[in-house]
Amino acid sequence: MISLPLFSLLTDVAVLAQHGPSDVLITGLTLDSREAGPGIAFCALRGTATDGHKFIEIAVGQGLAAVICEEFPATMNPATAYVLVKDSAEALAHMASAFHGHPSRQLQLVGITGTNGKTTCVTLLHKLLRELGYHAGLLSTVQNQIDEEVIPATHTTPDAIRLNALLARMVAAGCTHACMEVSSHAVAQHRVTGLRFVGGVFTNLTHDHLDYHGTFDNYLKAKKGFFDALPKTAFAITNADDKRGPVMLQNTAARRETYSLRGAATFRARLIANEVHGLHLEIDGREILFRLIGVFNAYNLLAVYGAAVLLGEDPMEVLTILSGLTTAPGRFEPVVSEKQRVTGIIDYAHTPDALENVLQTLHEIRQPSQQIITVVGCGGNRDAAKRPIMANLAARLSNKVILTADNPRFEDPLEILAQMQAGVTAPDAAKVQTVADRREAIRTAVALAGPDDIVLVVGKGHENYQEIRGVKAPFDDKLILTEIFAELNK
Incomplete structure (x- = not known):
């Protein structure tokens, strides 16, 4: 069982104030008050449906070790540690990463975001990495995988606690690479905060999730936020043919790259044929037949090719493997x-x-x-x-x-x-x-x-x-x- 001092989990958290003991040991994190108990740190998140701060007293009554909150409750238990932060979701993400030993820092982690194509791209990239001989993890809408072990997926991007736990399992299983879908919800809710990505891929941006984000501009900003947070050691590759593609790279510190079927780009493809048995493309001067169908899949293949090359893989070997791969379940x-x-x-x-x-x-x-x-x-x-x-x-x-x-x-x-x-x-x-x-x-x-x-x-x-x-x-x-x-x- 993991057991860590509370202060060691707060290294990357901007703490505004603390109350109660500072030497408590943490054996688990939760954002659900029903899971609170001895050794547990409860993070009170303000959600769209409910506010976790309403359940602090209930959680404390179950004997938990610490409360992470944006507002101290009126009464505080002297045996419980209370930590005041500006944003509980952001704090939780940093704490979850620290609790599991910062697993993303031990992986070549690539995130893929956009409205359409995320699942196909991460599935193709995961299959490609496995074919190249790597132990690799997958986090997708369809399913999560640790090499061949399949773990059912409940969200496109899990909450920060489950996400870091899965990444830690990948590290423990010997994975060197991981590829994951990064949803706009995940960025807005800080689920991916604190993760270290070696690369980010943008597919496209169209009308979706306005029920949550309210406006298209907010949706765009959530996607862009992923690239804004990438470190300068990472690469950021975007679809140059999507009018929002260049926007994603405006403020990123990462190495900026592009892919295109229509114009100048780091990675170029020309559509030769799109037929019932597959695609015939010329990519960077090489003609290749692929099993996938449709122009949208030409973009997906090109995005994955670009990401793999930026990871340091041999272009010809990547194309050869991609030519034999099939799409993700439920995708055409x-x-x-x-x-x-x-x-x-x-x-x-x-x-x-x-x-x-x-x-x-x-x-x-x-x-x-x-x-x-x-x-x-x-x-x-x-x-x-x-x-x-x-x-x-x-x-x-x-x-x-x-x-x-x-x-x-x-x-x-x-x-x-x-x-x-x-x-x-x-x-x-x-x-x-x-x-x-x-x-x-x-x-x-x-x-x-x-x-x-x-x-x-x-x-x-x-x-x-x-x-x-x-x-x-x-x-x-x-x-x-x-x-x-x-x-x-x-």
């Missing part, structure tokens, strides 16, 4: 019915830009006779502004559309669907129907498909559940589509 993932000759595509696209990219890719690779039948929904208790936009895009770029439930959470699915339907214009109205039950929506799309048609199911990707009224019930788009194909093949 095919499910084929041989008997019906129908191709299903499962994708996580849950933003307008991601949906448009997927549909444009299908238009680029399909034959003129092939129909695109799209099943799409929007999550509840999230950014509602994108709902009519998503439906409009699906209707314009598909032959047929089934609007359905995604994860309605605590919202009425029919109300979400009505908001989506409002985005469908008169010329496209005949293409669109609503089937609230997601399984039946997928079944309907398959029934509408003829030989060689494409059924696109978007929004949930790798997720294996559907959340309704706070309950997560098993639901896997890929599994359901596979089952429906099997039923029809009997």
Whole structure:
């Protein structure tokens, strides 16, 4: 069991005041008062739903060792250490890193951020590093990994305590490298504060998470904050073709690099062909065939290539390995019915830009006779502004559309669907129907498909559940589509 003096965890924390004993030993950290107990330091965080300061008295009553807070309580237990800080979340991140021995400093840690492409990029980079012979860790929306050991993921970026614990497990397992998705929430909530990154990658920035950030400018600043915090020893590589790409590098101390399909950049690619069997690209003067499909994946491959080269890897070896890799689960993932000759595509696209990219890719690779039948929904208790936009895009770029439930959470699915339907214009109205039950929506799309048609199911990707009224019930788009194909093949 780890047991460290409180003061040793506060080395990088700006302490405003202290009260009570200063020699307490800390055996664990928590931001949940229900986990408080002897030896535990409770960090009172101000969240969007609740304020941890309200639970300080309860936590102290459970015999904890220390309280980290932004405001001292009215009464204080003389046996408990109280530490006053400006920002509890920031303090927690530094303390979590120190508690686990600063594991990020013992890894070649690369962070990837952006609206779309994060999961594909970190998955490709992790696979690439493993193929290059390194022991490597992965932190992603789909799953966390320590080499081959899979650890379920609950958030794109875990809280600072769990994040540093995972990084420490990677170090203990002999990992030399780690790659992780860095969400805008993680930056804004200081989950990645205190970590030492050797590199940061920016994919793109489009409309998302405004339910949390409030404005697009706040969302942009959260992403940019990751690059602003990189040390001068790190590299920062950005998508030069995204209009916000150069913004990410404005204030970073890191080495600034770029990648592009359209103009001058450190790492350049030229699209030769984008076909159903994969991409044909010229990268830095070398022509390579890749198994991934779509222009968006050309950017993902180029970003990973650039990051690997900046890590010091041989360019030709990197390209050779990348050419044989497949995408992350639920990212443009095919499910084929041989008997019906129908191709299903499962994708996580849950933003307008991601949906448009997927549909444009299908238009680029399909034959003129092939129909695109799209099943799409929007999550509840999230950014509602994108709902009519998503439906409009699906209707314009598909032959047929089934609007359905995604994860309605605590919202009425029919109300979400009505908001989506409002985005469908008169010329496209005949293409669109609503089937609230997601399984039946997928079944309907398959029934509408003829030989060689494409059924696109978007929004949930790798997720294996559907959340309704706070309950997560098993639901896997890929599994359901596979089952429906099997039923029809009997």
